[in-house]
Amino acid sequence: MPSVFTWALTAVQMVAFLVGVATNGFVLGVNLCDRISGSHLTSSDQFMCSMAVSNLSLQFWSVSNWICDHFKETGYSCQAIYAFKMVSSHCSLLLTASLCIFYCSRIVVFHHSLLLQLQTHIKSSYHYLIVWSFLICLVMGLPLAWTDERRESVLSTNFSLPGNSSTKNLSYMDTYRSLLVPFGYAMPLLCVLVSAGLIMRSLMKHMKRMRITMKTGHEVRMEVHLRAGCTVLSLLILFIAYFVSSILIMIDLFPDEDPRRAICYLASTLYSPVHSIVLIRGNTKLRGVAAGIARKLRRVKG
Numbered sequence: 001m002p003s004v005f006t007w008a009l010t011a012v013q014m015v016a017f018l019v020g021v022a023t024n025g026f027v028l029g030v031n032l033c034d035r036i037s038g039s040h041l042t043s044s045d046q047f048m049c050s051m052a053v054s055n056l057s058l059q060f061w062s063v064s065n066w067i068c069d070h071f072k073e074t075g076y077s078c079q080a081i082y083a084f085k086m087v088s089s090h091c092s093l094l095l096t097a098s099l100c101i102f103y104c105s106r107i108v109v110f111h112h113s114l115l116l117q118l119q120t121h122i123k124s125s126y127h128y129l130i131v132w133s134f135l136i137c138l139v140m141g142l143p144l145a146w147t148d149e150r151r152e153s154v155l156s157t158n159f160s161l162p163g164n165s166s167t168k169n170l171s172y173m174d175t176y177r178s179l180l181v182p183f184g185y186a187m188p189l190l191c192v193l194v195s196a197g198l199i200m201r202s203l204m205k206h207m208k209r210m211r212i213t214m215k216t217g218h219e220v221r222m223e224v225h226l227r228a229g230c231t232v233l234s235l236l237i238l239f240i241a242y243f244v245s246s247i248l249i250m251i252d253l254f255p256d257e258d259p260r261r262a263i264c265y266l267a268s269t270l271y272s273p274v275h276s277i278v279l280i281r282g283n284t285k286l287r288g289v290a291a292g293i294a295r296k297l298r299r300v301k302g
Contacts, residue, residue: 009262013066013269020059020273027052027276030289043126047099048279048286050130054091055272061085062272066265080145087141089246090184092275094133096235097188100195102126103228108202140184185243192239196232203229231282238278242271 031049035041041049061084068078105122122129203226245267248254254261280286 005259006262009266013063013266016266016269016273017059017063020055020276023273023276023280024052024055024059026290027279027286028056030286043102044283045285046130047095047102047126048283050133051092051095051099051279052276054088054095054134055275058085058088058092059269059272061088062269066269069265076145083141083144086144087137090140091134091137092272093185093188093239093242094137095130096239096275097191097195098126098129098133100192100232100235102129103232104195104198107228108198181247185246189239189243192232192236196229196236199229199232227282227284231278234278234282235275238271238274241267 027048031041031045034045061081064081065078065085068081102122105119110116110119245264248264249261249268254264280290
């Protein structure tokens with residue numbers, strides 16, 4: 001019979017799931033309404049839509065995967081669920097890194113010719129950045145649908161004869177994980193870290209220049225710097241928390257009954273709703289619409 005801790009954690013996960021569906025649905029709904037009404041979607045809007053879709057997908061597959069783990073299911077359907085969960089996870093992380101790079105290219109002033117060309121290319125071809133993020137994640141994650149990761153984690157503790165199929169599967173998973181950690185987690189994390197560093201460096205420079213010149217007209221650019229810096233730093237902290245929890249789950253550091261493993265799952269579940277809240281607070285249009293809805297709700301209650 002499940003413990004009180006398990007029931008409480010399940011309740012928190014369900015609440016996080018509902019909040020994530022509401023917030024990511026809000027991001028997607030606002031932009032779709034603008035598109036239907038004929039308004040042009042900016043590059044930031046398109047990034048927001050793509051991340052909302054990936055976060056909604058991640059939430060659905062994460063909950064399904066948690067159900068498979070909870071009931072110890074190892075069938076093909078759970079293998080496919082695990083594969084789509086990993087695809088959605090990588091996609092969200094890669095799109096987050098792409099958004100941070102895009103913010104960096106719009107705010108930071110580069111002087112090196114190579115960086116200037118890269119900056120110009122990113123601004124004009126961000127559509128390809130979004131599409132390639134989805135395609136790369138599909139290539140990385142879909143092979144897991146034909147490899148039972150759960151059964152392999154059990155078999156890895158047992159003796160296997162050379163040439164055994166389980167040994168081959170384990171070899172494939174070891175190879176996959178050796179590629180997943182640097183390309184699926186470490187590289188996007190590095191991109192977010194570098195982008196945050198460059199934006200904060202640019203912000204410090206701008207503040208210093210503003211103190212020296214004491215000219216008006218810098219406040220708007222300062223606000224843009226601050227909003228982008230806060231958004232990227234928040235995404236960096238969230239990225240690190242998700243990175244750590246995902247790696248701990250992947251390497252099976254804690255047994256199934258250990259509460260710390262359940263907390264890692266909870267941290268992964270909280271990623272999508274918190275991610276969407278950070279995006280809403282950092283985007284002028286979304287923040288304005290959310291504030292308008294909040295004012296209307298207060299009037300109705302009043």
